[in-house]
Amino acid sequence: MESQHQPADGTAPPDLALLIEQVAASGDREAFALLFRHFAPKVKSYLRRLGVADPAADDLCQEVMLSVWRRAGQYDRRLASPATWIYTIARNRRIDLLRRDRGTEAELDERALEEPDGQPLGDEIVAARQMRERMLEAVATLPPEQARLLKIFYFEEKSHSAIAEEMALPLGTVKSRLRLALGKMRTLIGGGQGQESEP
Structure with a gap:
């Protein structure tokens, strides 16, 4: 079977969503390596702009990319771009770090997608926002x-x-409600057609 990966020499940008899907489907290490090469420097730079100093930025970047590997099956290209999904993971990891190190109640807000000096971010992060x-x-x-x-x-x-435990709901109920919600989201954002009903 021929590799579906794009050349890594910069002449043909890879389909990042497809790479995530390949990781989800088969644990494709080559696909993940391409994702890592593309996103790791950007994620580290993003974390540093959010005030995470080295070497914590390096460690946090590794955690983010490990989450990409482990959670690739949660990604849905109809709901978000790869950048949106990965920068959201990075922001959440940064908030976890703040809570862990400072004991503060860091909020999930839009400030985490802005540079400290208020200057515009790169096009990719703006698109993700x-x-x-x-x-x-x-x-x-x-x-x-x-x-x-x-x-x-x-x-x-x-x-x-974890959601079922947190919300004291049966696991099947959580799954069916999420399927219904995701179906509605895809339609609202312009994605899939099918609407599922909750049993």
């Missing part, structure tokens, strides 16, 4: 219980079982 804003607008149209589940699953990166 815009896509995330559209996602949050779509989430706001969902019923409250679906919106809460989706925020916990997608933005806080918690597993189905």
Whole structure:
């Protein structure tokens, strides 16, 4: 079987969403290596702009990319670009670091997608912020219980079982509500067609 990976010499940019899907489908290490090469320097730079100093930025970057490897199956190209998804993971890891090191209640807000001096970010991060804003607008149209589940699953990166435990719901209920919410999100953002109903 021929490799679907694009050349890594810069002449043909890889399909980043496809690489994530290949990691999810088969644990494709070559696909992950390309993702790492593309995103790791950007993620580290992003974390440093958010005030994370070396070597913590290096460590946090490694954690972010490890999360990309482990959670690739959660990615859905119809809901977000690869950059949106990965920078969201990076922001969450940075907030976790603040809470762990400073004991503060760091909030999930848009300041985490801005540079400290207020200057514009690179085009990729700006695009990620815009896509995330559209996602949050779509989430706001969902019923409250679906919106809460989706925020916990997608933005806080918690597993189905962790959500079920946190919300005291049966695992099957969590899965069915998430399927319904994701279906609505895809339609609202312009993605898939099928609407699933909750049993």
